[in-house]
Amino acid sequence: MRRRVSGSECYVAFGDSMIIDYYAGGPGWGAASLLYKNLDDVYPDWKGRDLATLYPGIRFHDLTSDGATTDTVLSWQLPKAPTVENQPTIIILTVGGNDILHQYGVPEKKGITLSYEMKGRLLKIISYLQDSVRFPKPARIYIGNIYDPSDGMGNLEKEGYSRWPDGLKVLDHWNKRIEEVAREKGLTLVDVHRHFLGHGVNYDDPSGKHYDPEDNTSWLWQVIEPNSRGAHEIRKLFWEKIYEDSLK
Known part of the structure; x- marks a missing residue:
């Protein structure tokens, strides 16, 4: 299904290294870029499945x-956003992972408090996108949650990180806040967290509950950033949601 749009309509990507080009392989390789334009020579099966x-x-x-x-x-990306007049806009956003990294090691109780502070900032972001004249309604906003690089095992020590006893609990609270924002503001949640389980730093550990014997591969470049496979998987998730909406 194709729908020709006017020259003023655009797709805007906000966020962090989950969807940037650099770690995935360079220009055009990141999830945000692949969603816009597939690399047909790299992913021939995805030819034509792009915005x-x-x-x-x-x-x-x-x-x-x-x-x-x-x-x-809030302070850097939103002010640089283009002005789009009277046209619907597709917006994707992945953010929160670096917020939690800056609080690495905090106990669960503190993590809960911090998660609500993060939610407050996220609500400001979404309110701007929904209420600003730059992005007139009906902008379609898709937000990804945060994956777990430990594959549910809560252990990143082999990658040089100190042990964080409450890490999985804090991450769960962070993702709950993102889910709440999506529900409260009418966004489409893209469940990157669930999809990536089994493909983090413990991807090759058969004792892990998310170990995938049919695809025991890592989707991460290092501990945090997605590699080319990870970028491809993230764009798949966003594409599925966007394409589904295009059929409505």
């Missing part, structure tokens, strides 16, 4: 940045 094909004429504005937090999106 440039689904919405001929749509423009791509990539405002993602390495290390971005909710503060970064």
Whole structure:
């Protein structure tokens, strides 16, 4: 299904290293870029399954940045957003992972408090996107949650990280806040967390409850950033949601 759009309609990506190009392989390789335009020679099975094909004429504005937090999106990315007049806009956002990294090691109780502070900033981001004249309704906003690089095992010590006893619990609270924002603001939640289990730093540990014997591969470049496979998997998740909406 194709729908030609006017020259003023655009697709905008906000967020962090989950969807940037750099760690996935360079320009065009990140999840946000692949969602816009598939690399046909690399992913021939995905030829035509991109926004440039689904919405001929749509423009791509990539405002993602390495290390971005909710503060970064608020203070740096949003002010650089393009003005889009009277046209629906597709927006994707992945943020929160670096916020939690900055609080690495905190106990669960403190993590809960911090998760609500993160939620407050995230609500400001979404309110701007939904209420600003830059993005007139009906903007379609898709937000990804945060994957667990430990594959549910809560152990990143082999990668040089100190043990964080409450890490999985804190991450769960962070993802609950993102889910709450999605529900409260009418966004589409993209469940990156569930999809990535079994493909983090413990991907090759058969004792892990999420071990995938049919695809025991890592989707991470290092501990945090997705590699090319990870970027491809993230774009698949966003594409499925966006394409589903295009059929409505």
